[in-house]
Amino acid sequence: MPEVNVNRRRFLRQSFAFSAAAALNLPGMIASAMPVPGGEADLLMIGDWGWDANGHPENAAGQRGVAQAMQRYVADNPLRTDALLFLGDNWYGALDGGVNSPRWQAQFEDLYPAGIFNVPAYAILGNHDYQKWPESKVEAELAYASTGKSRWTMPSRWYRFEFPRKNPLITFLAVDTNLPSIDGHPAKAPSFSMEPELVTEQLAWLETELRRPKATPFLAVMGHHPLYSDGPHGDHRLLIESWDPLFRKYKVDFYLAGHDHDLQHLEFEGHPTSFFLSGGGGADLYNLKIEPQQRGPYAQKVYGFSHLSVTKKEVTLRHLDSSGRVLHAFTRTPSGKITILNS
Ligand SMILES: [Fe+2]
Known part of the structure; x- marks a missing residue:
């Protein structure tokens, strides 16, 4: 296992081809009136979205603002959305009625409408989905997907998919990061997390998937908890110990996460x-x-959402805010060259 010393990691300031404005990380510096071009597959993603506003989900203004921005974004740009990615903490608070909760219609079907996003919505589980309120929402989320009547796609706690469907360019491994711990501290393990047997089973699956010869130029893992985060939850010791060596060994291109309520892009030397x-x-x-x-x-x-656009040449990832302004964007080639975009 390679040594992982989070504190001594250094941000690759010198090795990026990015502008002084981007380096200064000034919000809004890369807003552009230019239309965003579509790739060969375009996916929009959000995490930490099904807010209950202290028992009054009808007051979830932050969620509504982001959802409306996503709708405007695809209307204003020549984009065909191929999928939505929901990065966990899908439901905060109670989901009364489980699979029949009215929140499915109000906060999923209506806010990300099939009239605009008639595509699969790949979802993974976050800690709030496991959280008992008074019941865990995990079974309801799996059951809602299994009805086959919704775009909600969660065939199991972990699964694989690829895009585009024909001649795929990127493989996604969707995983469950709810290891028995709180933010990587096993001593604080809550009563709502994966069973230890499932942790072992998933790890074996993940390594088997990663060991396969790469069938696409790009490989992404998506899980709710970040391995590294500048947000209040911080770096996740257990995931770093367990998964980071695999990401290094099998050269995972992207790790997509949520959990901290912000937008981030982190790179570490080597x-x-x-x-x-x-x-x-x-x-x-x-x-x-x-x-x-x-x-x-x-x-x-x-508040915001993100756009992943893939072509044979590169993946472009963008963070956007509720007004549809691009806050940060970069491209990554199959060889790992990263370019921060400033327009
Ligand atoms: Fe979370």
């Missing part, structure tokens, strides 16, 4: 993986714990 966090989908925002100038290239406390 690490083959770009860490991308999209947790601004609707839940209340919290202050960052690490200043974005210390590790980066980007972290911001803001």
Whole structure:
């Protein structure tokens, strides 16, 4: 297992081809009136979105604002959305009625409407989905997908899919990061998390999937908890110990996460993986714990969503806010060259 010393990691300031404005990480510096071009597959993602506003989900203004921005974004740009990615903490608070809860219609079907997003919505589980309120929402989320009547796609706690469907360019491994711990501290393990047998089973599956010869130029893992985060939850010791060596060994290109209620993009010297966090989908925002100038290239406390666009040549990832403004964007080639975009 390679040594993982989080504190001594250094942000690759010198090795990126990015502008001074992007380096300064100034919000809004890369807003552009230019239309965003579509790739061969375009996916929009959010995390931490099904906010209950202290028992009054009808007041979840942050979630509504982001959802409306996503709708405007695809209307205003020549984009065909191929999928939505929901990065966990899908439901805060109670989901009364489980699979029959009216919140499915009000906060999923209506806010991300099939009239605009008539595509699969790949979802993974976060800690709030496991959280008992008074019951865990995990079974309801799996059951809602299994009805086959919705775009909600969660065939199991972990699964694989690829895009585009024909001649795929990117493989996604969707995983369950709810290891028995709180933010990587096993001593604080809550009563709502994966069973230890499932943790072992998933790890074996993940390694088997990663060991396969790469069938696509790009490989992304998506899980709710970040391995590294500048937000208040911080770096996740257990995931770093268990999964980071696999990401390095098998050269995972992207790790997509949520959990902290902000938007981030972190790069570490010598690490083959770009860490991308999209947790601004609707839940209340919290202050960052690490200043974005210390590790980066980007972290911001803001509501928003993210856009992953893939071509044979590169993947472009963008963070956008509730007004549809691009806050941060970068491209990554199959060889791992990263370019921060400034327009
Ligand atoms: Fe979370």
